[in-house]
């Protein structure tokens with residue numbers, strides 16, 4: 001106990017220093033960066049999948065009963081309608097690969113406690129496991145075959161796992177305005193839940209071997225209550241290469257802002273914006289107003305320009321079919337990411353805000369600068385404070401060479417001139433053109449206030 005407390009204090013100090021300079025949302029990932037995160041930081045695009053019994057009637061995932069839109073019992077009845085009758089994990093994995101995503105994260109268990117993998121553990125007062133294997137007409141583990149198909153295509157496998165389990169009689173939280181008990185009044189009951197929780201994490205580690213763990217719901221308890229260091233240690237003991245998202249009360253590897261796009265480059269070494277295509281995570285019939293392809297690509301370029309990943313969510317129906325509008329979005333991503341791959345994968349955050357009026361990325365050695373012509377920039381685009389010679393500029397994916405000129409360079413001043421690059425008078429890509437600028441060496445920037453020197 002004592003040692004756990006001191007570990008925790010150590011990380012609290014660490015997180016506090018982040019907290020001073022970051023909004024709380026981004027202060028979530030507090031572990032020092034590990035080399036194991038490299039694939040993740042190079043990946044840029046992941047696909048999030050919220051699939052569960054909530055897609056039977058198309059109600060809000062878990063939150064619908066928690067917030068009392070319908071009774072818990074009625075919500076749970078949906079399990080008898082979860083068929084996975086059209087589920088084709090190979091087709092899912094193909095679609096994800098075609099989108100240009102390098103990893104997928106799927107719900108192995110949401111806050112409703114229903115496992116989509118083959119758990120053998122019985123929650124609280126239950127006599128059998130609460131899973132789609134045991135209790136739904138699907139009668140099978142739907143995660144393992146999906147991971148197998150992802151792996152065949154060299155895609156990384158992420159397991160979303162909710163720490164919150166509102167259906168477990170041993171878990172304190174239940175409905176928005178009622179809980180079962182307080183931990184301090186019944187620590188033994190909480191311990192029972194923790195052993196169950198730990199047991200499921202162990203099962204997932206053994207059966208599914210996720211490359212990435214995507215915890216959720218840590219906000220209901222402290223690191224000490226969750227025994228977060230123990231969870232982290234358990235995962236890394238089994239697989240030292242596994243990476244863990246930031247929703248483990250300070251014991252994760254990267255930050256997970258949700259729906260909200262950062263304006264400044266987050267200070268956390270790695271981060272991932274998770275976002276819905278429409279407004280909901282899981283399938284809901286009313287959720288048909290999707291973000292446009294233009295807006296999604298603009299968001300994606302903005303995210304990678306600030307060194308992050310986009311984890312774009314889809315919500316399949318109970319039968320395993322993916323809504324056609326979401327398939328179309330993934331295909332659209334494929335078209336754009338394929339053409340602009342060089343400006344995306346393996347790049348680093350681009351120029352700090354202010355040098356260019358759109359997102360930018362840099363090659364890993366920072367000798368190539370990629371300009372994302374946001375909002376259909378045409379004519380001539382400007383770069384400020386670039387202290388490199390430009391060797392060449394081209395419209396990426398087309399081979400078209402672009403002219404550039406440097407204006408306003410004063411011979412006796414250290415301040416670089418303004419670079420203007422002539423881009424086509426009409427955008428050539430349906431969503432966003434990208435310009436590749438080859439520099440004479442690693443990027444050098446002037447960040448001053450102008451004036452005499």
Ligand code: GLC
Pocket residue numbers: 050061063216217258274281
């Ligand atoms: C949330 C919600 C949830 C969703 C998730 C995705 O905080 O609780 O329903 O699964 O985030 O990021």
